Amino acid sequence: SQTIHQWPATLVQPVGSPLSLECTVEGTSNPNLYWYRQAAGRGLQLLFYSVGIGQISSEVPQNLSASRPQDRQFILSSKKLLLSDSGFYLCAWRPGQNYGYTFGSGTRLTVV
Amino acid sequence: QQQVKQSPQSLIVQKGGIPIINCAYENTAFDYFPWYQQFPGKGPALLIAIRPDVSEKKEGRFTISFNKSAKQFSLHIMDSQPGDSATYFCAASNYGGATNKLIFGTGTLLAVQP
Numbered sequence: 143s144q145t146i147h148q149w150p151a152t153l154v155q156p157v158g159s160p161l162s163l164e165c166t167v168e169g170t171s172n173p174n175l176y177w178y179r180q181a182a183g184r185g186l187q188l189l190f191y192s193v194g195i196g197q198i199s200s201e202v203p204q205n206l207s208a209s210r211p212q213d214r215q216f217i218l219s220s221k222k223l224l225l226s227d228s229g230f231y232l233c234a235w236r237p238g239q240n241y242g243y244t245f246g247s248g249t250r251l252t253v254v
Numbered sequence: 255q256q257q258v259k260q261s262p263q264s265l266i267v268q269k270g271g272i273p274i275i276n277c278a279y280e281n282t283a284f285d286y287f288p289w290y291q292q293f294p295g296k297g298p299a300l301l302i303a304i305r306p307d308v309s310e311k312k313e314g315r316f317t318i319s320f321n322k323s324a325k326q327f328s329l330h331i332m333d334s335q336p337g338d339s340a341t342y343f344c345a346a347s348n349y350g351g352a353t354n355k356l357i358f359g360t361g362t363l364l365a366v367q368p
Contacts, residue, residue: 148297174354185360186298186343201355232297236354242288243356245297 144169148233148246155253161206161220163249165233168214173235175216176243177208180230192216228253256281258346260359267334268367275329275362277344282325284346288356289318289329292341301342302329334366 145168155161167173177189188201190208198208205224209217216233233246259278267273277287288303304311304318304327311318315332331338344359 176356178358186358188355188357191355234297234356242286242300242303244300245290248295248297250295 144244146233146235146244146246148231148249150249151247152250153252155223155251157225157253158222161218161223161227161251163218163231163233163251165216165218165246166214167235170235171213173214175210176234176236177216177218178232178234178245180232180248182229186232190218223253225253227251256357258344258357258359260344260362262362263360264363264365266365266367269335271334271366273331273334273338273364273366275342275344275364276326277328277346277359278324278326279346279357280325281346283348284357286347287318287320287327288345289316290343290345290358292343292361298343331364334364336366336368339364339366 147166149164174193176191178186179189180186189206190198190200192198192210195210195213206218206220228251231249231251234243236243261276265273285306289301290298291301292298302313302316302318304320306322309320317330318327320327329342342362342364345356347354347356
């Protein structure tokens with residue numbers, strides 16, 4: 143079966159520290175992968191998407207970056223976190239054209 | 255042109271009522287319109303979706319109405335229950351596009367009172 147995993151579920155990090163959030167998908171190949179951020183009580187903002195290994199497109203200028211080192215792995219990173227980076231980070235995938243999105247369970251990041 | 259406008263921001267109904275959430279879009283290239291349901295602390299889950307070749311789609315108590323000429327679509331929840339209390343997001347995308355970016359509305363917080 144096809145599943146998506148995100149970890150960690152919660153994270154508290156000090157300002158200026160690095161960040162690495164990981165998302166993996168099982169049971170499929172060559173999925174489109176997406177990172178979204180949701181601020182408290184707000185909507186979903188698309189941060190990055192990837193249509194293949196090493197192919198990353200950025201939607202919002204910020205101090206975050208994304209990488210896709212393997213077909214089913216998508217990583218969100220930061221070298222130095224800001225307070226404004228706090229939020230709920232969601233990974234999503236789409237198996238290919240003509241399929242809908244499936245979201246992971248999310249990572250709650252609090253920058254202190 | 256990439257925006258999806260959603261209203262209302264919040265909604266309170268009594269059990270058994272029919273909450274209606276509305277969305278509007280500008281980009282005529284959009285051809286896939288899903289609705290997502292999100293409970294606190296969880297990722298959004300696909301509830302129901304529609305393509306513009308039909309004006310209405312029903313799945314259980316959930317119905318999407320679609321008006322292509324007005325570029326509007328709405329979600330109706332029949333016989334609403336307290337368990338339906340959640341945040342609902344509409345979205346739109348170019349379904350067959352290579353990148354298929356899903357653009358979300360700002361969300362509606364629904365509370366169904368017992």
